[in-house]
Amino acid sequence: MSGPTLRLALVAVAAFLPAEVRANCARPVGYDVSVVASTVTVQPSSGSPAGCGGDVAMLRQDVASGATVALATWCALSPDPYEGDAYVDECVPAGTYRYGFAEPFACCETCCGTYRYEKVTVTTALDPGCQRGEGNPGPTPVDPVAWGVPMGGGELICGYGHADFTNLGSWGCSTAAGSGAVLLLDAAALALGVGLLRRRRGARRG
Amino acid sequence: MSGVVEAWLLTLAAEVPLVALVYPGQRTRMAAACALGTTVTNLAMNLALPRWLGAGAAFLVVGEAGALLLEAALYARVGRPRDLARALVASALANGASFAAGLMLFPYPT
Secondary structure (H helix, E strand, O other), X not given: OOHHHHHHHHHHHHHHOOOOOOOOOXXXXXXXXXXXXXXXXXXXXXXXXXXXXXXXXXXXXXXXXXXXXXXXXXXXXXXXOOXXXXXXXXXXXXXXXXXXXXXXXXXXXXXXXXXXXXXXXXXXXXXXXXXXXXXXXXXXXXOOOOOOOOOOOOOEEEOOOOOEOOOOOOOOHHHHHHHHHHHHHHHHHHHHHHHHHHHHHHHHHO | OOHHHHHHHHHHHHHHHHHHHHOOOOHHHHHHHHHHHHHHHHHHHHHHHHHHHOOOHHHHHHXXXXXXXXXXXXXXXXXXXXXXXXXXXXXXXXXXXXXXXXXXXXXXXX
16 A cells, blocks of 8 residues: 555544543443353442342343343342342243343443343253242243343443443444444445546546 | 354455455455455454444444455555555445445344
C-alpha cells in the first residue's frame, strides 16, 4: 500500500474513533453460576447486597421450552462480604437454562458489561429419587419471561460505556441502525471500487 | 465453542473464497492474505473494541468500517499489480457478505 493510501485509511479510521478513549473496565455485573450434578448455584455478582432472600425473585427459564420458575429462597452464604447470598437450585433436570433476577440489574456504565441472565447447561440426568434439602419447597412456576427472543431482552443489558439495552436485545432493534449503516458502508465501498475499475477500463478504451 | 470463535470461523468461511474470486491468477496468495488480515481485524473487533465502545451501534460501525478499510489496504498492498479499486471491491464484497451472514446466523443472543 502506498504512503498516501495508508494515511487515508488511518485518517478514516481515526475519524470514527470516540473523542474519549476509555481505560480498562470494571468487573461485569451479572451472575456466577456453577453446576454440580443436578444442583445449580447462582451467585449474583453486582457489588451490592442483592441476593438470595431479597425482594426480587430469581428466575430459571428452560431455553428449549421457555417455561419459567421462580427459585425458592434456599441460600448459600456468599464468600464475598460485598455480595448477596447465592441461590441454590436443587434437583434440576438435565437441560439448558437461563438464570437471572426478575428485575434486571441497572446498567453499570463503568463495568465490562451488565448482564440480564446467565446461561448454564445441566448435563447430569435427574435422579428420580433426588431429594431437596429439608425445608426447601422447590421452585414455583411463573409466567414465562421474554429472555433471549428478539426485542424481548438479550443477555447483555448494556455494554461498557453508554450502550444501554435495558429494554432491547443486544442484537435486536437497538442495533438495527448500526447494521444498516454497516451494510450501506459496504455497498458504498463496493460501488466506489467498481466505479474506479470501470473508469479505468473506459480510459484504456478511449 | 465461544461466540468469538464462531464469529471468526464464519468470517473466514465467508471472506476467504470471495477475496480469492476477485483475484484470479493469485488466488492462493490473496486467500492467505485474507485469512491473516481477517483474523486480525475480526479478533480485534470482538475482543478489544468492546472495551472502548461497549456493544452498541458505535462499536458495530467503527469495527466494520475499520475492518473494511484495513483489509482493503492489505489487499492493495499484497495484490499484484497494486490496485486500490480491486482491493476495495474485494474488501467490500467480503465484509458485506460476512456481516450479512452474521446477521442471519446470530440475530440475537440465546
